[in-house]
Amino acid sequence: MGGTRKIWTAMDIEANQAKQNNCNSTVDDSIPHSALSVDTALSFPLMVSCVIELCKDLFGKWAKLDDSCFSVETVSGGITNLLLKVSAKEENGDNVSVTVRLYGPNTEYVINRERELQAIKYLSAAGFGAKLLGVFANGMVQSFINARTLTPSDMRKPKLVAEIAKQLRRFHQVEIPGSKEPQLWVDIFKFFEKASALQFEDIDKQLIYETILFEEVRKEVTQLKELTGLLNAPVVFAHNDLLSGNLMLNDEHDKLYFIDFEYGSYNYRGFDIGNHFNEYAGYDCDYSLYPSKDEQYHFFRHYLQPEKPYEVSEKDLESLYVETNTFMLASHLYWALWAIIQARMSPIDFDYLGYFFLRYNEYKRRKEMCFSLAQSHFSGPGTV
Numbered sequence: 001m002g003g004t005r006k007i008w009t010a011m012d013i014e015a016n017q018a019k020q021n022n023c024n025s026t027v028d029d030s031i032p033h034s035a036l037s038v039d040t041a042l043s044f045p046l047m048v049s050c051v052i053e054l055c056k057d058l059f060g061k062w063a064k065l066d067d068s069c070f071s072v073e074t075v076s077g078g079i080t081n082l083l084l085k086v087s088a089k090e091e092n093g094d095n096v097s098v099t100v101r102l103y104g105p106n107t108e109y110v111i112n113r114e115r116e117l118q119a120i121k122y123l124s125a126a127g128f129g130a131k132l133l134g135v136f137a138n139g140m141v142q143s144f145i146n147a148r149t150l151t152p153s154d155m156r157k158p159k160l161v162a163e164i165a166k167q168l169r170r171f172h173q174v175e176i177p178g179s180k181e182p183q184l185w186v187d188i189f190k191f192f193e194k195a196s197a198l199q200f201e202d203i204d205k206q207l208i209y210e211t212i213l214f215e216e217v218r219k220e221v222t223q224l225k226e227l228t229g230l231l232n233a234p235v236v237f238a239h240n241d242l243l244s245g246n247l248m249l250n251d252e253h254d255k256l257y258f259i260d261f262e263y264g265s266y267n268y269r270g271f272d273i274g275n276h277f278n279e280y281a282g283y284d285c286d287y288s289l290y291p292s293k294d295e296q297y298h299f300f301r302h303y304l305q306p307e308k309p310y311e312v313s314e315k316d317l318e319s320l321y322v323e324t325n326t327f328m329l330a331s332h333l334y335w336a337l338w339a340i341i342q343a344r345m346s347p348i349d350f351d352y353l354g355y356f357f358l359r360y361n362e363y364k365r366r367k368e369m370c371f372s373l374a375q376s377h378f379s380g381p382g383t384v
């Protein structure tokens, strides 16, 4: 879903905004700020001039360089963000590259940029993602990552699985100031309220929308919330959208990067892992590609004990297996409800209502197996 999942993200913005306002840590003052903005509607050549001016304003050592020392190219041009690569030939002959991310119009209404920037600050200090180099009126500048984006099939290669698991463990250990309340059910219920009160101008969409059994969905959400509540699952700062498009690999240095923290929040550990496993289905949503128990155990070993993966106890593996596969169901409900709202709000031409049914049907297909897995786990050791 990567690119299609970007426009209408957190419905909890207002709620979180209130929390953020109570939290006194903002972006580090040592990070350069510029009041300039770059109009994304400009023609590319005009945009290039503005971006060069912006970079000169942000970075003192580039201020005196001639415009001919800069080159600007597009890295990715989603509707949400426009990502540019800016390279500058510095006075000492060094060629330095950065990325300039221009937020798409109106995304400030749907993405909590303050929360994202704050998370980036702490995550990049912990070595995750691109380094935050500058902030301006409608975007940010980050270090350029010399790496390729992973494909869904890369993501399940045992060596990479071990590395992803190990990094995810470290990611989950990062401390971000502010509320540590897990967002999963807060988000899901907000999505539900919005999603169940929509009206579509498009008659065909309206007819499809009217076939959604919201009371049934509400019961499923409530039932799953109750079940996951029995798990006592750890709460961590979670990425929440760990799909292959958000993983980059530098093959030469064997270095893996997590990127794109737009959905990052405090959340249940099992949700982040289960959501990641759901992404094995790839862009075609082929859920037969969901990892087997052995594949999951390989991940868990490296997540739980990266230094001694083969010393993880069977009991710990089983517990994390139950936790992950219960929250995996929540990931289906989360993105299913999110998709209904996207169907109404997003300008991206994608069959979001179809995506709702895909995720909701997969939830229903897996529900019984996962519920009985959790219930037999609660009823005694060794029963899984």
Ligand SMILES: Nc1ncnc2c1ncn2[C@@H]1O[C@H](COP(=O)(O)OP(=O)(O)OP(=O)(O)O)[C@@H](O)[C@H]1O
Residues within 6 Å of the ligand: 002, 003, 004, 006, 075, 076, 077, 078, 079, 080, 081, 082, 083, 099, 130, 142, 143, 144, 145, 146, 147, 148, 149, 245, 246, 259, 260
């Ligand atoms: N710092 C970076 N350095 C190099 N390439 C990057 C960097 N950040 C992102 N990219 C590349 O750009 C792609 C899009 O990045 P990202 O998902 O962060 O942007 P986005 O605007 O949220 O994307 P979209 O809305 O198109 O999904 C990534 O898959 C990656 O290939």
